[in-house]
Amino acid sequence: MLINLRNIFKWVQQGGRRVFLLKDINLEVKEGDFISIMGPSGSGKSTLLNIIGMLDGFDEGEYNFLNEPVHQLKEKKRASLFKQYIGFVFQAYHLIDELTVYENLEMPLLYKKYSGSERKALVADMLDRFNIVGKKDLFPTQLSGGQQQLVGIARALIGKPKLILADEPTGNLNSKQGEEIMDLFRQLNEEGVTIIQVTHSKKNAAYGKKIIHLLDGRMEKI
Amino acid sequence: MYKNYLKIAWRNLTRNRGYSAINIGGLALGMAVVIMIGLWVLDEFTFNTYHKNHDKIAQIYNRTKNLDTSEIESFPSTIYTMGSVIKDNYSDYFTHAIRATWVGNYVLTNDGENYTQTGQFIESEALEMLSFEMIKGAYSSLDEVNAVVLSETASVAIFGGEDPIGKSIKINNEMDAVVNGVYKDLPKNNSFANVKFFANWKLTEANEPQRFERVKTVWDDWSFQFYVQLRPEIDFETANAALKDLYFQYGPAESLEGFERRGLHPFAYPMDKWHLYSQFDAQGEPTEGRITFVWLFIAIGLFVLVLACINFMNLSTARSEKRSKEVGIRKTVGSNKQQLVFQFLSESILISGIALLFALTLVLLTIPWFNELAGKSMEIPWANPFYWASIFGATLLTGLLAGSYPALYLSSFSPIKVLKGTFKAGAYSAVPRKVLVVFQFAVSIMLAVGTVIVFNQIEFTKDRPIGYDRSNLISIQMNNPEYNGKYNLLRDDLINTGVVEDMTQSSSPLMGVYSNGGGGISWEGKDPEMTPDFGILRVTHDYGNTVGWQFLEGRDFSRDFATDSSAVIINEAAAKYMGLENPVGSFFYFGNGDRAEIIGLTKNMVMQSPYQPVKQAFFYIDYDRVDYINIKIKPEAIASDAIAQIEEVFAQVVPSAKFDYGFVDEAFGQKFESEERLGNLAGVFTLLAILISCLGLFGLASYVAEQRTKEIGVRKVLGASVLNLWQMLSKDFISLVIISCLIAIPIVYYFMSQWLQNYEYRMSISWWTFIWAVCGALLITLLTVSFQAIKAAIANPVKSLRTE
Numbered sequence A: 001m002l003i004n005l006r007n008i009f010k011w012v013q014q015g016g017r018r019v020f021l022l023k024d025i026n027l028e029v030k031e032g033d034f035i036s037i038m039g040p041s042g043s044g045k046s047t048l049l050n051i052i053g054m055l056d057g058f059d060e061g062e063y064n065f066l067n068e069p070v071h072q073l074k075e076k077k078r079a080s081l082f083k084q085y086i087g088f089v090f091q092a093y094h095l096i097d098e099l100t101v102y103e104n105l106e107m108p109l110l111y112k113k114y115s116g117s118e119r120k121a122l123v124a125d126m127l128d129r130f131n132i133v134g135k136k137d138l139f140p141t142q143l144s145g146g147q148q149q150l151v152g153i154a155r156a157l158i159g160k161p162k163l164i165l166a167d168e169p170t171g172n173l174n175s176k177q178g179e180e181i182m183d184l185f186r187q188l189n190e191e192g193v194t195i196i197q198v199t200h201s202k203k204n205a206a207y208g209k210k211i212i213h214l215l216d217g218r219m220e221k222i
Numbered sequence B: 001m002y003k004n005y006l007k008i009a010w011r012n013l014t015r016n017r018g019y020s021a022i023n024i025g026g027l028a029l030g031m032a033v034v035i036m037i038g039l040w041v042l043d044e045f046t047f048n049t050y051h052k053n054h055d056k057i058a059q060i061y062n063r064t065k066n067l068d069t070s071e072i073e074s075f076p077s078t079i080y081t082m083g084s085v086i087k088d089n090y091s092d093y094f095t096h097a098i099r100a101t102w103v104g105n106y107v108l109t110n111d112g113e114n115y116t117q118t119g120q121f122i123e124s125e126a127l128e129m130l131s132f133e134m135i136k137g138a139y140s141s142l143d144e145v146n147a148v149v150l151s152e153t154a155s156v157a158i159f160g161g162e163d164p165i166g167k168s169i170k171i172n173n174e175m176d177a178v179v180n181g182v183y184k185d186l187p188k189n190n191s192f193a194n195v196k197f198f199a200n201w202k203l204t205e206a207n208e209p210q211r212f213e214r215v216k217t218v219w220d221d222w223s224f225q226f227y228v229q230l231r232p233e234i235d236f237e238t239a240n241a242a243l244k245d246l247y248f249q250y251g252p253a254e255s256l257e258g259f260e261r262r263g264l265h266p267f268a269y270p271m272d273k274w275h276l277y278s279q280f281d282a283q284g285e286p287t288e289g290r291i292t293f294v295w296l297f298i299a300i301g302l303f304v305l306v307l308a309c310i311n312f313m314n315l316s317t318a319r320s321e322k323r324s325k326e327v328g329i330r331k332t333v334g335s336n337k338q339q340l341v342f343q344f345l346s347e348s349i350l351i352s353g354i355a356l357l358f359a360l361t362l363v364l365l366t367i368p369w370f371n372e373l374a375g376k377s378m379e380i381p382w383a384n385p386f387y388w389a390s391i392f393g394a395t396l397l398t399g400l401l402a403g404s405y406p407a408l409y410l411s412s413f414s415p416i417k418v419l420k421g422t423f424k425a426g427a428y429s430a431v432p433r434k435v436l437v438v439f440q441f442a443v444s445i446m447l448a449v450g451t452v453i454v455f456n457q458i459e460f461t462k463d464r465p466i467g468y469d470r471s472n473l474i475s476i477q478m479n480n481p482e483y484n485g486k487y488n489l490l491r492d493d494l495i496n497t498g499v500v501e502d503m504t505q506s507s508s509p510l511m512g513v514y515s516n517g518g519g520g521i522s523w524e525g526k527d528p529e530m531t532p533d534f535g536i537l538r539v540t541h542d543y544g545n546t547v548g549w550q551f552l553e554g555r556d557f558s559r560d561f562a563t564d565s566s567a568v569i570i571n572e573a574a575a576k577y578m579g580l581e582n583p584v585g586s587f588f589y590f591g592n593g594d595r596a597e598i599i600g601l602t603k604n605m606v607m608q609s610p611y612q613p614v615k616q617a618f619f620y621i622d623y624d625r626v627d628y629i630n631i632k633i634k635p636e637a638i639a640s641d642a643i644a645q646i647e648e649v650f651a652q653v654v655p656s657a658k659f660d661y662g663f664v665d666e667a668f669g670q671k672f673e674s675e676e677r678l679g680n681l682a683g684v685f686t687l688l689a690i691l692i693s694c695l696g697l698f699g700l701a702s703y704v705a706e707q708r709t710k711e712i713g714v715r716k717v718l719g720a721s722v723l724n725l726w727q728m729l730s731k732d733f734i735s736l737v738i739i740s741c742l743i744a745i746p747i748v749y750y751f752m753s754q755w756l757q758n759y760e761y762r763m764s765i766s767w768w769t770f771i772w773a774v775c776g777a778l779l780i781t782l783l784t785v786s787f788q789a790i791k792a793a794i795a796n797p798v799k800s801l802r803t804e
């Protein structure tokens, strides 16, 4: 089991009241799954994804990642799990504007202590695979949105993560670009990468093997 | 990894040029100030270290109790007989024991040409003790009775390129000497730096045989200096313990009682303290002096650096929103907090490294000017690894100091918040920034007010009533035997030129009192326990008229009264000292039964330190030992013209003397030189501190304006005027500056009041100083902030809103 969420609650205090962001979430994700999370705006999709990605905490419940109890782990250990297994893709791409495509791709490797030649090889692979060799010395602002998202995905993949978390990866793209990204996800999934994506589009959600609906922080059905 | 960090740091710097310029510029200015102060402090601390044995060399001082105030006074003059005792009986303590005269100006004559040089008669071992670097000759060069060694400068001045060795020169037209050696000029930071030649002590003894015959037997002629070098195994405590009873062990029986009462004893005052610890406390122990200023400057340096670091911190955190996205991304691709802290620290170290380059360039460019200002000859010690180690160490430390807060602040951002865009540097995040701005301004205001008070005190002292008229007065030292007996001739000739009001001679120049004593004098009503001490001035009849004496009572000396040859005039301080209400008409009684009538009471003449009260003094007529000619030029005469005519008269009357004159006005000004130099230095550093603070403020203001662009646009569309907007944007800063003033003023008031206590003659601090400071600070702030505020306020709102 890759991910096991049990009775997850998350709330914030607002005006002395608890406002629940997530209520009693139970979710199992196996390696090789491709899950789409859907739901209206404000239903808690991003919150859930961030919790799965260990970027955010929760208030109640258990979260096991590869049988490690995330809720009990020290910050350091959690960060290293994250570093090792998880890649994030954002709606807003979130590339560093001051770094070139090449350097953006290289960055996660720097935090993982790869040697210089390994880094070179891995980055070259990615550039190749995403067909952006010609763009490697450009800065993000010099790319189109679709190209930027490709770089964002390439960056998420470069550390060979087991799990890709994507929060509306096609939200800022036109449908043609979106389709390309989805094809890519499917391909990755076939190669064995687990993918959890948040999306508003039924069409994109259909790429997933499983769809989860969130409403007001509660899971509707599996 | 580093490469990645450096790359992003460098790109951030080059993409935000204005911000980088303010950041690096401010830091570079701060560092330049620190480097300069560092050089200055180094120069002060290495004073006299030119001499190999500087830690063992000392001058013999004496301590005596002032019987009126009960304070112990320490002074550098010694008596000949004391020197003999040390030479004969203290060789267990001292490797060298050396007599010397006071440093004075002498006329050296070579080949009929006269050159005035500053020199000192000293015993020949001095060359070795002071480890002079001999260019020509050896340490034995001064051994011959008539030997003279010249500094390189003096040698070049007198002999040009010629080899001076073996050349004979005449000193003051009365002593025949032979040049036997040339030594390398001493560095400026040396107590002997102004001495340009040394002559063998024996020469002065041979020149005045009668005087020295007497001096060798008496125990009250304090006309000499005496230097010693301690044996390696002897420390100062031991030496001073041994010296303590010298007068009682070796002094003449009849003087012992007086020595006893005054607790007279000699002590060795270490060379390492001469310069920085030149003031003695009421126990006669060296306490402070220039060292206070050294510490003060170190403090200023550190403050300025801290101000520059604060700029860096403020601007970095203010711009945190721009960097927050990067932090978020780095965290989501696996960076942990330490790595981010490390990244931002390396960035700030890079910036301080760049700032260092600019700072060094700045120092290099301005060091000649700085030397001029400081009266030193400092240079960057390029070859000194210790220097570079400390420079780089300090740069690293600066980078860490300046970068620590921003690094911790930036690296603590939560990635979801910043990436979701809900991150806003909230209102509270500006609080530390505000505290830092207040600190900056408080320090700047303190420095500014402090400097202004220092200058006010100098000006105040300069304006002190000095009891005579120093304008148009010139002074010439004259001990040329050719002049003997020509007083009236010279005076008549000078007055006949029509440009000279009058001429007189005196035993001390107007800027000093060279002779003190009068222990044997008594008067009616004198406390029999008291051993009087007066400043003693021998003058000619024309003194009063020449210097513009101001009489409170009685009259001036007059040639019409033959009895005036044994009359005295006293100053106000003396009347007070003697406890006489109406001193005129009473008498001085001397030990030998003579008496002198007090015929006049004058206002106090400030002749010594202008910061100190005037010492009690008396004047009497003497035409013999009066080496200073004072000439009053008519106020309507043109100075240069008058000088030329006076020189002509001198050339006729005393052709062999060099006409070497000085304006009393200038000599008076020189009494302020050291204070003014320090004041000027402090002033420059203060200006830089203010500039640095303003740079920071400017940066912050531009940041705030940028941050509020949208708000400004909306307000403008809703009808706010430029004036409204300017007020809105400036108001915050103004209140910060007012808080700074409230903090700074009491602190600086306290410290400056303390400082003023050092001066007997001091001003009181005026509230106007503070009012001006507050107004100045507000004005500067408004100017700095308004530029950005107005720029933002007049911007086209449509443009700023469209950027959303």
Ligand SMILES: Nc1ncnc2c1ncn2[C@@H]1O[C@H](COP(=O)(O)OP(=O)(O)OP(=O)(O)O)[C@@H](O)[C@H]1O
Binding pocket: A012, A021, A039, A040, A041, A042, A043, A044, A045, A046, A047, A048
């Ligand atoms: N720190 C917070 N404090 C208060 N409320 C929060 C906080 N973070 C999230 N929320 C609320 O939690 C709810 C879920 O937010 P979330 O971002 O997960 O929604 P979402 O399903 O991703 O919506 P969208 O489709 O618009 O991205 C929202 O109503 C949001 O306002």
Ligand SMILES: [Mg+2]
Binding pocket: A045, A046, A047, A167
């Ligand atoms: Mg969302």
